[in-house]
Amino acid sequence: MILPPSTLGMLGGGQLARFFVIAAHEMGYKVVVLDPDKNSPAGLLADEHLCAAYDDAAALDHLASTCVAVTTEFENVPASTLEALAKAVPVHPAASAVAICQHRISEKNFLRDNGFPHAPYAEINQASDIPAASSGLYPGILKVARFGYDGKGQARVSTHEEALAAFHNFKGEQCVLEQMLKLDYEVSVVLARDVHGNVAAFPTAENIHRNGILDISIVPARGAEAVREQAQKLARGVAEKLGYVGTLGVEFFVCGGKLHVNEMAPRPHNSGHYTVDACVTNQFEQQIRALCGLPLGDARLHSPAVMVNLLGDVWPDGQAPDWNVLFEQTNLKLHLYGKHEARPGRKMGHFTVIGDNNVKVLEEALLARQRIKVEQ
Numbered sequence: 001m002i003l004p005p006s007t008l009g010m011l012g013g014g015q016l017a018r019f020f021v022i023a024a025h026e027m028g029y030k031v032v033v034l035d036p037d038k039n040s041p042a043g044l045l046a047d048e049h050l051c052a053a054y055d056d057a058a059a060l061d062h063l064a065s066t067c068v069a070v071t072t073e074f075e076n077v078p079a080s081t082l083e084a085l086a087k088a089v090p091v092h093p094a095a096s097a098v099a100i101c102q103h104r105i106s107e108k109n110f111l112r113d114n115g116f117p118h119a120p121y122a123e124i125n126q127a128s129d130i131p132a133a134s135s136g137l138y139p140g141i142l143k144v145a146r147f148g149y150d151g152k153g154q155a156r157v158s159t160h161e162e163a164l165a166a167f168h169n170f171k172g173e174q175c176v177l178e179q180m181l182k183l184d185y186e187v188s189v190v191l192a193r194d195v196h197g198n199v200a201a202f203p204t205a206e207n208i209h210r211n212g213i214l215d216i217s218i219v220p221a222r223g224a225e226a227v228r229e230q231a232q233k234l235a236r237g238v239a240e241k242l243g244y245v246g247t248l249g250v251e252f253f254v255c256g257g258k259l260h261v262n263e264m265a266p267r268p269h270n271s272g273h274y275t276v277d278a279c280v281t282n283q284f285e286q287q288i289r290a291l292c293g294l295p296l297g298d299a300r301l302h303s304p305a306v307m308v309n310l311l312g313d314v315w316p317d318g319q320a321p322d323w324n325v326l327f328e329q330t331n332l333k334l335h336l337y338g339k340h341e342a343r344p345g346r347k348m349g350h351f352t353v354i355g356d357n358n359v360k361v362l363e364e365a366l367l368a369r370q371r372i373k374v375e376q
Helices: 015-027 057-066 079-086 095-101 104-113 160-169 225-242 283-292 358-371
Strands: 007-011 030-034 048-050 069-072 121-124 140-144 154-157 175-179 185-193 199-201 205-210 213-219 246-255 258-265 305-311 332-336 347-354
Touching: 007 015, 007 057, 007 079, 007 283, 015 030, 015 283, 030 057, 048 057, 057 079, 069 079, 069 283, 079 095, 095 104, 095 225, 095 258, 104 121, 104 175, 104 258, 140 160, 154 160, 185 225, 185 283, 199 225, 213 358, 225 246, 225 258, 246 283, 305 358, 332 358, 347 358
Parallel strands: 007 030, 007 069, 030 048
Antiparallel strands: 121 175, 140 154, 140 175, 185 199, 185 205, 185 246, 205 213, 213 305, 246 258, 305 347, 332 347
């Protein structure tokens, strides 16, 4: 076991890393953050901020010599960086798992090869790979294989011609074309898995997106208990097949009562933010526990919860909203990420409403969302 006051390394300095630093400090650890952004939200709180690229040799040497274990807050850290660090210190999740999750084609092939339900898809390496109208993949969504998130690098296409135009718009980058499924709703499961294969899974969350970005998470998810249980089973199976160690998010489409794995996130997940206020152990503490070889914490939900994202859109002309309207709601927990600049579509914070009654909690969260003038 790696115990406090050891120093942990974090690749990435956004809001997920910021929550990691907070949790680590509460547990008595120190943290070194590597992030090229001088205004990194996590770097502002870390014991040391290495402001350098993720493949900077000197920075990686310093991280390896200073830290006793290293993790990551996002999947687009080069796998080669994780591999290099793993030669010197424990790194979780492993480069092999991150490499699968950071590339949409590798991810889809992993799901196919391991028998997990997923949307029909086609790999697009060049224009001639774009399927014909008769393929059954239209309407579909064309997604770039790398660096697409929160709706970026995606285009809805209804015909071969639209897919071809979108592919050219993406400058011929490797893509995947997924059949657009008829959704009932979307759910996700965030879990933690340790080096011994033990798993602690948080309750299944129901997720509502707006413009490709998560808007609201409702926990526990509404709908059939069988769906919630199946999501838990599939998420555990994904973690096992990946040989995963750390906190993992798995997103699902629910279609006709059946689940399809959408994406895997090798890190804490936006839809798991509710765990900070509504669970015995939150997803960031679990990330630390898995990284350090500690027993996983109790993932039990102690209160129904609804989490609402706050994007830069609610900062009109860069001015912060009137937070007083949220603080007046005494069962609401506001979390701001300390980002340097508010921009439309940028995740600036979130709030979570907790309580005893599922229906009332949702009503109160939607009212608070309306009062803070979140776009409808």
